[in-house]
Amino acid sequence: MTLLSIILLPLAGALLPLFTERFGRTLCAYSAAFGPLCALGILLGSASSVFSGHTEHVFFAWLPEIGLNLSLRLDGLGLMFALLIVGIGLLVVLYARYYLSERDSLGKLYALLQLFMMAMLGIVLSNNLLLMIVFWEITSLVSFLLIGYWSHQSDARKGARMALAVTGAGGLCFLAGALLIERIAGSFELDAIFAAAEQIKAHANYPVILVLVLLGAFTKSAQFPFQFWLPHAMSAPTPVSAYLHSATMVKAGVFLLARMHPALAGTDGWFYLVTFTGMATLLFGAYNALFKHDLKGLLAYSTISHLGLITMLLGFSTDLAVVAAIFHIINHATFKASLFMAAGIIDHETGTRDMRKINGMWKYMPHTALLAMVAALAMAGVPLLNGFLSKEMFFSEALHLESMGMFSWIFPLMATLAGIFSVAYSVRFIHDVFFNGEPIDLPKYPPHEPPRYMVVPVEILVGLCLLVGILPNLTIAPFLEAASRAVLGHEMPDYHIAIWHGFNLPLIMSFVALAGGLLMYKQRSGLFAFYERKFRHDEKILFESRVQFSVRVAQMFTDFIQNNSLQRYMALLIGSAVVAIGYALLPNMQWMGPLSVTELEPVSLLAAIILAVGALGTVLLHHNRFAALLLMSVVGLVVSLIFVRYSAPDLALTQISVEVVTIVLLMLALYFLPQMTPNESGAKRVGRDILLASAAGLGMGLITFAMLTTPYETISDFYLANSVSGGGGANVVNVILVDFRGFDTLGEITVLAIAAVGIYAMLNGLHLPLPQADGDGRLWDKEPHPPILSVMARILLPLAILVSVFIFLRGHNAPGGGFIAGLVTSVALILQYVASGTVWMQQRLRWRYRRVAVSGVLIAVLTGVGSWFFGYPFLTSTFGHFYIPLIGEIELASAMAFDTGVYITVVGATLLILAHLGKLAQTTHSPRPSTSTSFTEAELSKGEN
Amino acid sequence: MTSFARKKVFPHKLLSLFMLGVWLVMSNSLGFGQWLLGGFLAWAIPFFTQSFWPQSMVMNKPWLAIRFLLLVLWDIVVANAQVAVLIMGPRQKLQPAFMRIPLELKQDFTITLLANTISLTPGTVSVDLQMNEGYLLVHGLHVTDVDATIAEIKSRYERPLKEIFECSNP
Amino acid sequence: MEILISVVIALLTSCGVYLLLRGRTFPIILGLTLLTYAVNVFIFMSGRLNPGASTIIGVGERYTDPLPQALVLTAIVISFAMTAFVLVLALRARAELGNDHVDGRNSVEEVKS
Amino acid sequence: MLQSVIQLTMFIIALALALNLWRLCIGPSLPDRILALDTMYINAIALLVVFGMHEQKTLYFEGALLIAVMGFVGTVALSKYLLRGDIIE
Amino acid sequence: MNHLIIAPVLIPLVTGILLLLGTGRPPRVQRAISFISISAQLVAAIYLLSVAAGGDMLVYALGNWAPPFGIVLVLDRLSALMVTITASLAFFSLWYAVRDNDKPTDSLHSVVHFLLMGINGAFLTGDLFNLFVFFEVLLIASYTLLLHGGGAARIKSGLHYVLLNLVGSSLFLIAAALLYGLTGTLNMADMAVKVAATSPEQAPLMKAAALILLVVFGLKAAMVPLYFWLPRAYAAAAAPVAAMFCIMTKIGIYAIIRMYSLVFGDEAGVVANVATPWLWPLALITLALGATGALAARELRLQIAYLVIVSVGTMLAGVAMHSTAALSATLYYLMHSTWVCAALFLLADIIMRQRGATSDRIITGPRVKQPVVLGTLFFIGSAAVIGMPPLSGFLGKVMLMRSTVTDEQTFWLWFLLLASSLIMVTALSRSGSTIFWRTESRTTKASKTDKLALSAVMALFATSLVLSFAASPVVQYTNALAEQIMQPSIYIDAVLNHQTIEGVHHD
Amino acid sequence: MSFLLEVIISLFLLLGALFALVGSLGLTRLQDFFMRLHGPTKATTLGVGGMIIGSIIYFSAGDNALSMHELLIALFLFITAPVSAHIVGKAALHRQIACEERTRNIPWQQNGDD
Ligand code: NA
């Protein structure tokens, strides 16, 4: 539990500064320090137990189903890292209090820093690999915000994005690796993974796992060739750099190497990959650091170099190399953090980080200069400072390595070379900044010492450098031992940290490095010229341009496949269906089922020919829209005759009614549309469409034929058997509609009602130009309502309603029903609209059709709900036969009420649609000018074409 | 046009009677229940749709009406045969013509009946009605004498119609 | 007859699909209607060909499968609602886009796709 | 005998329908096409009536009635379109 | 008899009707009705979820007609979960809409309820044709919603959406009719039994039906090559509508899960798992193309729409793997992506409104009025949708990745999931940093977004957190759900052995 | 059903069918629209009437009960056919569809003279 609080304290602490910010910066800083301080106390409290070899565990199930648990461990490695994270974190909090200007939100920075701290602590304390990845990715995310803290700067934004992309990508690889490990080890828990180390290494997937995990580690730790994001992350405020890029974020990668060492190390793959990556990084970083004019740039490349060194050591994998690696992690964190802070102070006081301008600071800020120089010497590996000790160990391990046989000399050689560069850039840092004459063109002049407390963190860190450098065994040894034990998994080898090991080869290498470094710095001008000529490329620009390029490619590709053309999408949809049918039918298809075909009837053949002519005519004449409409009506007519032929009078009735209403609808719409369809498809296009259409037709024809000749057994016998006895109606189709499958019908009338509502909404505020003439330019007839038509229409109205009542009442036992009756009523009323006009109708029929339509649905619902009161499910019907004197027996069925709902919905919806469409011209006539439409006056006067 | 504001209980008795007949024919039954139901509908539908019928029809001479109906039916049947012959015969011999028939009728309804009658009887179709100018435009398929045909139409169809429907309110 | 019906459905489908692939709203709606016919007949045919049968109890001796008929009825109503909707939408598109091309284009050139 | 007469009648009507379709296709004018369609509706009614006799069922009466109503409304609407463009005004 | 199972269908239906009948009442009253209703739906859904969690299947025979003759509603863990997700999503969308989006016309609320009716009906029904009907209900409502507010962009993309879906509906009908023509039944449980007994001669036809259905559901689910219409349509929709639409693709996913486990699943004899060979590659291509689109998007809402596509690809891949673990992961991911994408659409709307004429284009523009709040929300939302820990997307992805079995599955799914994550990181960090960081110094005249609307977004993101930190019970549920789905016999037995109430349907 | 009845029905049917065919033939072969208008308006309507009478007899005789409801179809047709003809004719008139030259009193030509 205490272990958990180590993580939770900074998390809770993250919120605190946001609230306290308004009460002043100091209080804000205190509140920010509170959480880490407590965590530090807890950590130190458990140190002794860890030193004694005890590993503390905490386990809470989070998502045990996938092996993700809030499982923490505090071993030596974790403790050491946690102390670094919390300790340096606290110093950064103090430092940032003075660093950040009044303009910037201190609370936000503290909040993010603590969030980051929490994530880092999570990484180092996780006992569950998946949990570690959770924290791992959080560090990537939060570092994005921290690097982009000064979001108004383009560099900050780009640097943040780059860091996120690179470390995020690495995290994803790590995730994949972790998942593969889990497949072998059966668990994400580290203990289980360590226990399964041999299996993992022996597994066929081991190389993949290794590469994936290493990719995670290398990207995070800025190893070559992924190092490029780190220098650009320097756009972050210096406290952030001091924290993330010395002690924490970049250390997460090497921590991972250390953490996974027991599970993955000890193979050739590990050795070569890790060692050579580290070596490349070491040299690359050291070399480049020398030539950076930016203070933080120098430090960044130096960091890369040192991370390479640590990686290389971990690659060696020998016991002492591991010890050295861990030792150097600590040392680097202390001197680099202090250097970043010092750089920040200089930047803060001079207003620039350009070393070509900053000269002679020794004079202006001697205190800071002294501290920075000591730290820089530690970086250079000068004796009596901590950097010297771990570097000595590195040289020693490099010398002792014999894995490469006769080529093993390469390690000490490269190590020394890197050492030379390292000394050179350290010297450059000292000389260029603190001496080297007078400053040039400083934005702030004269610089002076920073506020007292801003230097305190640097003092503490430099003090630690000295302390460890002089008294390693009293200070660092127990931590180192505990941490190394955790990495190696066994007791420490016999080793001795001492300042003086005698005059041995490593010492000679150190001296070579020192002397060589000094020499190199002396000869720097030539080198600088060489470097400027050769290495002028900026990774940021390169990275950005690559991203830009991929975005452009993505855009081109997306625009290419999604050209926003319905014609293509439609072709794809239909094509997909054709492929589906073809794929299913073409292989080993028997075109015909076992049933034999019935005889061809001449009348049907003739009807089919009529239908074919109608359909083909619709297509051929489709440029002349009105004519196409007429031909399509023929198709509708023949289809209803087909329904009649094959014993479906209800369908025929419905088809013919819907057909007419649809035609009226189409004409209402056609009035506002061009009368002709322009010929805009080329021959190739037409050919493709014909091909697709034929394929679709062929597919449909084939499945129709196959289906028709295949026998089937149906549930329909039940309907035939129960229609009268159970549903109270002889018309089985109608009983299905209102009873057996009444729920479908409820949905269907709901669709109708919603369509009406939607159409109403769409017509609202719709303004279209009114064509003053027909397609041939002929002005319209002057007479809107021919009197003969009006008179006859009125005579037909009561008759039609009579017919609709007849059809409605008979529906349950003979062809008919609510829907058809509704359509007949609607058509009769529409006829009145056509014959006598909207105004005339509005005076006589004041229904609000939208309400009528939904009322119908409501009636149907209420009918269904009624059955609840008798304890039956929704829509359970009932009916009874009643004997009434003189009249005889009559039948009353609840389904009738349901059908009434259908009737009302149909009338309401149909009339709403047609009447409102009809009114469109009137609303368009209204005095409001056509500002809401995009038509020009010219087009209006010209009419349609 | 505001006559529909006040509702009459039996707005159109003739129509109601007609509808009852239609109902009985339609339901193919003369059972008491159908009489009752048909009667109800024959009352209810005109009652609820009376606003759609601006003026109510008054038939003055029912017997004349029946005679006229029979006459028209006879004309339809007999003359249809003539048209059939005309249609099947040599096309070039047909003498089509448009005829303007000046109208004495005043009411929409009667004019409509006249126009329909003309259309139903063979050889002529009324294709336009100009109320303002007071004529009905009729197309004849085979008209040897335009004026004679106009006169015949007026005497044979317009006059009886006028007598049946329009005498009381000239 | 099965072959004839299959040919009819195939033809209706082909014609419908061809029109569906046009660029203007009106022909597309015509195509949709033709396709709907094809589909409705197809649903109907899932009850197989039963000339001379009936779905009214007490009428005739043989009965045909009533269920597909009920399904077609539902399908007809729904496609009616949809057709009405898409027609009004076509008008709306005509107003908002300035022409009746489905992609809001008014060029006479070949529309590349 | 009656059945063959009915068959023959149906065939004749179907022939008439085909003739109507011919007119519908060739036009030449739109009123011609409307007229042809209207005639098709009427012939379809005839077909339905005779078909009812063929099947010895009275089930098709409503269908025929409805075609009569709908055919009329359709023709009126189509013609009105030619006259005024706006069929409901 | 538990009538509550029909509540998710009837409550919204009646609400929609009442709202329409009450047009002209003050918006306050309308909203109150709408809210009471959606709350009731949420309560009912949660109740049903708790019932289903126990493992009992509820079967509700409409009209008291025994299956397979009548239509049944079936409540299993899957349908209960889907209904609950829908209700919650609608709750937040309406919550957001209350601000001012519902003013222009008075039918928005009612149509949303109709949409809910359709969606819930589709989830609950156990009848194939009834599924079609509910699809149509939800589609027609969605058409109306998509066009809500008008404007050229909406109308154009809406036209595409509508026309394609109309053809899709035709295909659905063809498939349903074909299935009926072969099996003689529409009840899905009964159909499963009949399909299992398909003879080899009938197999091609049965396969054709199954694959046409896949096209239909693929269109709904936005599977490649049928999704091209989606991004622009979603991007153009009004914000609460776009948020609501986040469930729309899931309906397709649901239907695929249902049909290809129950009817065309392991036990379907000669047509067993007929869709799987198609589903897998198409899912992966969808995933890849979605990520590409997200990178390419020039507008924020379009980008989010592509993220929806990415999630579709991810889920379809999970479905295609056809295992308990994969299915469980898919459903967990489904919850996550529904809520998070919805929240992102709402957030994009807020951002857009505060940027004035720059709208949601990913270019330098004026500063938003509330950079901290919106930026934080955008950051969280992006992390969630990419699948960054500790948010729900991460867990969903890990679960999916863990559920791969073969090397081929592992390679492709992992590669594409991780690559798409990286692409999304790049894409969203670009858009986020451009919108929030690379700003002009001015702000627009737009007012600050009110707390209510913001709180809706926050609440939706909070669900991602809850989903993540309380993942265990959720995953237990989805595991149980997946087990239930993988054993279709449970469903079949429950439906076909359902007893109707005696004593009715007799004269 | 008696043979005589069958003959009567057959006569009505054939007569009706013949009329219908003639009407359609007229529509096909006459030279201009207004002439074509005559065929279907009358002949076809009458043809349907004939068949309906045949049907009435057929069903009344078959079921031994008067089956008159087909009459309603005829009624509807007789009410609507002239109106259809009128409105189509009106449309043709409006569009001034080309007439045979020998047609007398072509309205729009007269109007041109006026
Ligand atoms: Na300098």
Ligand code: NA
């Ligand atoms: Na109008």
